Amino acid sequence: MEWSERMEQLYALIGHLVQLLALWWQQLAERLWLQREQLRLWLEQLGVPAEQSLIVLYACAYLLVTLLVVLLVWRVMRRRRPVTGRPAPQQPSIAAQDAAAVATKPVAGEATEAVTRMAEAPLSLFERMRRGLAKTHDALWGRLDAVLGRAERIDAAVLEELEEILITADFGVKTTTALMTALQQRARSAELTAEAVRAVLREEILALLRAEVAPLELSASQPFVLLVVGVNGVGKTTTIGKLAQQFKKQGRSVLLGAGDTFRAAAAEQLAIWGERCEVPVIRHSEGADPAAVAFDAAKAAVARKVDLLIVDTAGRLHTKVNLMEEMKKIHRVLGREIAGAPHETLLVLDASTGQNALVQARLFQQAVGVGGIVLTKLDGTAKGGVAVAIAAELGLPVRYIGIGEGIDDLRPFDAEMFVDALFAPPARSTSEQS
Numbered sequence: 001m002e003w004s005e006r007m008e009q010l011y012a013l014i015g016h017l018v019q020l021l022a023l024w025w026q027q028l029a030e031r032l033w034l035q036r037e038q039l040r041l042w043l044e045q046l047g048v049p050a051e052q053s054l055i056v057l058y059a060c061a062y063l064l065v066t067l068l069v070v071l072l073v074w075r076v077m078r079r080r081r082p083v084t085g086r087p088a089p090q091q092p093s094i095a096a097q098d099a100a101a102v103a104t105k106p107v108a109g110e111a112t113e114a115v116t117r118m119a120e121a122p123l124s125l126f127e128r129m130r131r132g133l134a135k136t137h138d139a140l141w142g143r144l145d146a147v148l149g150r151a152e153r154i155d156a157a158v159l160e161e162l163e164e165i166l167i168t169a170d171f172g173v174k175t176t177t178a179l180m181t182a183l184q185q186r187a188r189s190a191e192l193t194a195e196a197v198r199a200v201l202r203e204e205i206l207a208l209l210r211a212e213v214a215p216l217e218l219s220a221s222q223p224f225v226l227l228v229v230g231v232n233g234v235g236k237t238t239t240i241g242k243l244a245q246q247f248k249k250q251g252r253s254v255l256l257g258a259g260d261t262f263r264a265a266a267a268e269q270l271a272i273w274g275e276r277c278e279v280p281v282i283r284h285s286e287g288a289d290p291a292a293v294a295f296d297a298a299k300a301a302v303a304r305k306v307d308l309l310i311v312d313t314a315g316r317l318h319t320k321v322n323l324m325e326e327m328k329k330i331h332r333v334l335g336r337e338i339a340g341a342p343h344e345t346l347l348v349l350d351a352s353t354g355q356n357a358l359v360q361a362r363l364f365q366q367a368v369g370v371g372g373i374v375l376t377k378l379d380g381t382a383k384g385g386v387a388v389a390i391a392a393e394l395g396l397p398v399r400y401i402g403i404g405e406g407i408d409d410l411r412p413f414d415a416e417m418f419v420d421a422l423f424a425p426p427a428r429s430t431s432e433q434s
């Protein structure tokens with residue numbers, strides 16, 4: 001093709017584009033004019049004289065634009081201003097805080113063991129955990145610090161106050177009694193100082209959390225079947241989505257079974273999570289037999305040779321016998337299709353329900369057998385001590401904790417990091433450190 005022909009085509013193309021823009025501008029102008037006339041009519045109906053309505057209209061438009069510009073400038077200025085104060089009490093989502101956490105410098109010269117670990121551990125992970133547990137931390141460390149700080153010596157009255165703090169942070173009566181016994185034993189052998197109290201509590205809580213925890217062995221079966229149970233609204237579906245994402249990231253193939261056919265839109269919610277993590281979901285219509293979903297999901301998992309099948313279940317109220325019977329049926333169906341399935345029944349508990357979570361755990365354990373716990377919503381509660389109560393009183397491993405609603409806000413439970421996050425002194429602001 002000749003050079004001149006090409007130029008001609010280019011001019012023609014530009015001509016079309018200009019025409020298109022002109023047309024578009026004309027349409028826009030017509031629409032604006034129409035809107036203006038409608039507003040004028042409306043103003044007239046409100047009693048504004050016809051000759052003044054245009055002036056009022058332009059004045060309103062001027063005010064609106066000024067307001068928008070002021071808002072825009074204010075937002076830009078706010079973003080540019082360096083952060084010097086303490087973080088606001090309403091924390092942003094844990095995922096959003098990640099980047100900030102990476103940039104945070106470790107506190108210099110702090111002598112406590114917790115801070116040493118804080119420097120050693122990958123900071124962003126610890127920071128996420130610390131921020132997620134901020135409320136429980138304040139209920140425990142904050143109050144402990146206040147009591148120990150003002151006490152001249154640790155006597156019976158101070159121990160009584162400590163006991164109350166542990167109960168309030170939902171460690172449960174049994175666990176609190178065990179912790180108090182440990183403190184009293186230490187008091188008999190040596191003088192109990194504030195530092196010793198913190199050290200004893202830290203050691204004892206860690207020992208309770210570490211007992212009986214065996215890691216989840218996905219390679220034990222292919223497919224490995226995880227059944228997720230729990231009462232309404234504790235975060236089962238969300239947890240399944242987060243788990244699917246984590247296992248996907250580890251390179252495992254995952255399939256989800258939407259066994260919650262009871263709650264309207266539960267399967268839809270799971271399907272959305274499936275789309276987000278690019279994981280297929282086996283679902284039936286609402287009200288279908290959950291055991292039938294489990295059957296189809298198990299068949300599909302075997303046929304597709306996936307590594308992991310996660311089956312959701314309806315939020316069962318542990319008091320409803322027929323729902324528990326339904327759960328047993330799901331167990332039977334899965335076991336028939338895949339040897340040993342479900343290989344793990346994960347019970348999801350909402351940490352903010354405190355001791356009620358412990359009651360649920362007991363009932364589910366009796367009814368369907370529970371292999372491990374996922375403790376959700378730790379970010380929004382001061383009742384995180386319930387994690388210790390569950391481990392100590394039921395001997396059930398807390399496998400994961402939920403510290404936010406984001407897809408990455410589910411953490412494999414690390415007892416040491418958890419305890420450090422509870423006992424670490426509050427992070428100091430930039431201004432305080434300098």
Ligand SMILES: Nc1nc2c(ncn2[C@@H]2O[C@H](COP(=O)(O)OP(=O)(O)OP(=O)(O)O)[C@@H](O)[C@H]2O)c(=O)[nH]1
Pocket residue numbers: 230231232233234235236237238239260263266314315316376377378379380401402403404405409
């Ligand atoms: N803050 C916070 N919210 C969470 C966490 N986990 C779940 N949620 C929220 O809890 C609410 C309930 O979660 P779902 O996953 O729908 O709970 P569910 O157990 O499946 O509910 P049912 O299907 O009714 O039984 C949702 O708004 C979740 O975003 C968490 O770790 N932290």
